[in-house]
Amino acid sequence: MASVDRALWQRIIQDVVANGGNIIRPWFPQLEPISLAHGLLEIQTPGPKERAYCQAHAAVLFTEAAQKATGRLVGVCFLTHAQEAEAADVPAVAQTQAGAGLASADAPLELNNDYIxxxxxxxxxxxxxxxxxxxxxxxxxxxxxxxxxxxxxxxxxxxxxxxxxxxxxxxxxxxxxxxxxxxxxxxxxxxxxxxxxxxxxxxxxxxxxxxxxxxxxxxxxxxxxxxxxxxxxxxxxxxxxxxxxxxxxxxxxxxxxxxxxxxxxxxxxxxIDRPCYETRVAILRTKARLRGIELPEDVVCFIAGTIDSNTRELEGTVAKVAMLAQVTDRPVDLAMAEEAIGSEPRSSRREITIDDILNVVTKRFSVRLIDLQSKKRTRSIALPRQICMYLARSLTRHSLEEIGGYFGGRDHTTVIHANKTVKSMRESDPLFQATLEKLVEDVSAGVTA
CATH class of the missing domain: 3.40.50.300 (P-loop containing nucleotide triphosphate hydrolases)
Incomplete structure (x- = not known):
């Protein structure tokens, strides 16, 4: 039984991270190579549930990565620790056939112990x-x-x-x-x-x-x-x-x-709505702590600022970073986070600013910046101002006080009220929800253009 070269395993993992997308799970860093012999790469999984997931969803991903890294026609087999111990006596094909009957249609759906x-x-x-x-x-x-x-x-x-x-x-x-x-x-x-x-x-x-x-x-x-x-x-x-x-x-x-x-x-x-910036930061810190990963503050801020879609992608990114840190034996840094996300170079990106939000909102509602920063309270001015405050709270790192100060020196309670108003309208009015989503899309497009 030939052991797997660590450099080869590292190349396989890097390819998996680059192409895995939503297939990657938080426990992927616990996968370990067992052997590579007779055209078969054996990989150990933490348990039977993880093995079943890999067989069903990740087999093609790992097979393609292994073939690319070795330059040969290689198959992949996932084994639990118990199956690995029996591997010398039981052929891999037999193990696969034995496990095929486990997924009964009447079997209850097992609860994930991490979901508490x-x-x-x-x-x-x-x-x-x-x-x-x-x-x-x-x-x-x-x-x-x-x-x-x-x-x-x-x-x-x-x-x-x-x-x-x-x-x-x-x-x-x-x-x-x-x-x-x-x-x-x-x-x-x-x-x-x-x-x-x-x-x-x-x-x-x-x-x-x-x-x-x-x-x-x-x-x-x-x-x-x-x-x-x-x-x-x-x-x-x-x-x-x-x-x-x-x-x-x-x-x-x-x-x-x-x-x-x-x-x-x-x-x-x-x-349940998409998490705001502060919640994304908290999610990243929690997921990293649960996985025993030390994420520097700049890495947390970078990931939270880059991925704003959903919690699953945030958790997947933490898993990718953990895998890269494990196989490359490097400390987690900003370059590794960029590699895990597959983002463009940092020099060509910039964070969303309140000015970006103002440019989009003023065009959408045909209002002037000077009016948004004035004391006017007519609905044609107040609603765009509240939307700007809401987007600034969701898309930037500015504090409540900083956002209020930008809009004519208003205090933090005004910003809180604006957020509550916009959220209430969004939940009760599908058209308003669609307008908000289009504004967010336009703001993001302006930053990455």
């Missing part, structure tokens, strides 16, 4: 959703039932759902908690119809204490599944069992049956 409340970073973008999930754990079925979380992908909805499951099971070990994706619910229903096992299906989902369904919008275009979920919902609600749902859009935009939408609104509907 202690590792979730709460900020203005998700505070209501976080508080609601904590509250329902104290009295499941009686507070905020149902709880409906919605927001774009990668902002922490699944984290909060699983954190609630963990907390309920910790406080009530005998509680029957069912966590699954909507796709799994639909597939199980179809299988039950085909096999004549509807009674078993209904018993499984209607005799739980907590039903948690991720990505409920996938019920769209499945009329019979919607009918079944409607009756499942009613049964659980009438018996005061907790229902938690998540979606990438609000109830009204799910295109589901009106009777389902009305029931989703019976409890609490909480939106």
């Amino acid at each position: 409340f202690d590792s979730f970073v709460s900020g203005p973008c998700n505070r209501l959703a976080h508080a609601a999930c904590c509250a329902i754990c104290d009295t499941p079925g009686k507070t905020y039932n149902p709880l409906f979380l919605h927001g774009p992908s990668g902002l922490g909805k699944t984290h909060l759902l699983q954190a609630a499951c963990h907390r309920i099971l910790h406080d009530q070990p005998d509680a029957r908690v069912q966590f699954l994706t909507c796709e799994t619910f639909v597939n199980h229903f179809i299988e039950a119809v085909q096999q004549g096992k509807l009674h078993d299906f209904r018993y499984r989902y209607r005799h739980v204490d907590v039903l948690v369904v991720d990505d409920i919008q996938f019920l769209c275009d499945h009329e019979q599944s919607q009918e079944e979920f409607f009756h499942t919902f009613n049964t659980l609600y009438q018996t005061q069992k907790q229902i938690i749902l998540s979606s990438d859009r609000g109830p009204q935009e799910t295109q589901l049956e009106e009777r389902l939408i009305s029931r989703f609104n019976w409890g609490l509907v909480a939106r």
Whole structure:
């Protein structure tokens, strides 16, 4: 069994980091090369769940990286520590076949041990959703039932759902908690119809204490599944069992049956938004601490200022930096962060300024800068001013006092009020939300142009 040269492994990892995108997971730095022999690269994973993920999602990524680094036709096999110990006696092909039956359609979806409340970073973008999930754990079925979380992908909805499951099971070990994706619910229903096992299906989902369904919008275009979920919902609600749902859009935009939408609104509907700069900084520090990584302040600020899309990308970047630091045996610095992100050279980038925001907003609303900095309070002036304050708070590092000072010497309470006003309008008016997103896009485009 030939060991893997560290320089070769380093080249493989660098290629994985460069091309992995959202495939990369926080535990990737724990992957270790076992051997490279007879055209097969064996890689050790931390456990069986990680091995299953790599086999399903990362095999092509690692295979292409290994072939590029070696210049040969190389295959990749992922093994757990236990499987590695047996590798001398059991052929790799046999191991793969033995593990193929593990992914049963009826197997419950395992909870991720990292998805707990202690590792979730709460900020203005998700505070209501976080508080609601904590509250329902104290009295499941009686507070905020149902709880409906919605927001774009990668902002922490699944984290909060699983954190609630963990907390309920910790406080009530005998509680029957069912966590699954909507796709799994639909597939199980179809299988039950085909096999004549509807009674078993209904018993499984209607005799739980907590039903948690991720990505409920996938019920769209499945009329019979919607009918079944409607009756499942009613049964659980009438018996005061907790229902938690998540979606990438609000109830009204799910295109589901009106009777389902009305029931989703019976409890609490909480939106999760993209994290602001301060929250992104806190997320990076928390994720780095949990991984045992020391991120310098300039690296944290650079990543937080560059990646503003979602939490998943921030966590993926921390994983990339950790992998590069491990395989190159270098301390984490700004150059490594730029390499992990794949960004353009620092010299050709600059941070967003309040002037960038003013240029875009004044053009969009046809107002003058002197009016935004004046004491005028007419709506045609006040709203663009509030939007400027909101964007400055979200896109720059300026403090509340600095932002207020830029707009005619106003104090920090005015900036806080402006943020609350804009957030309220954004949550209640889809057209206003679209306008804000276009403004952010234009500001960012002006900086990187």
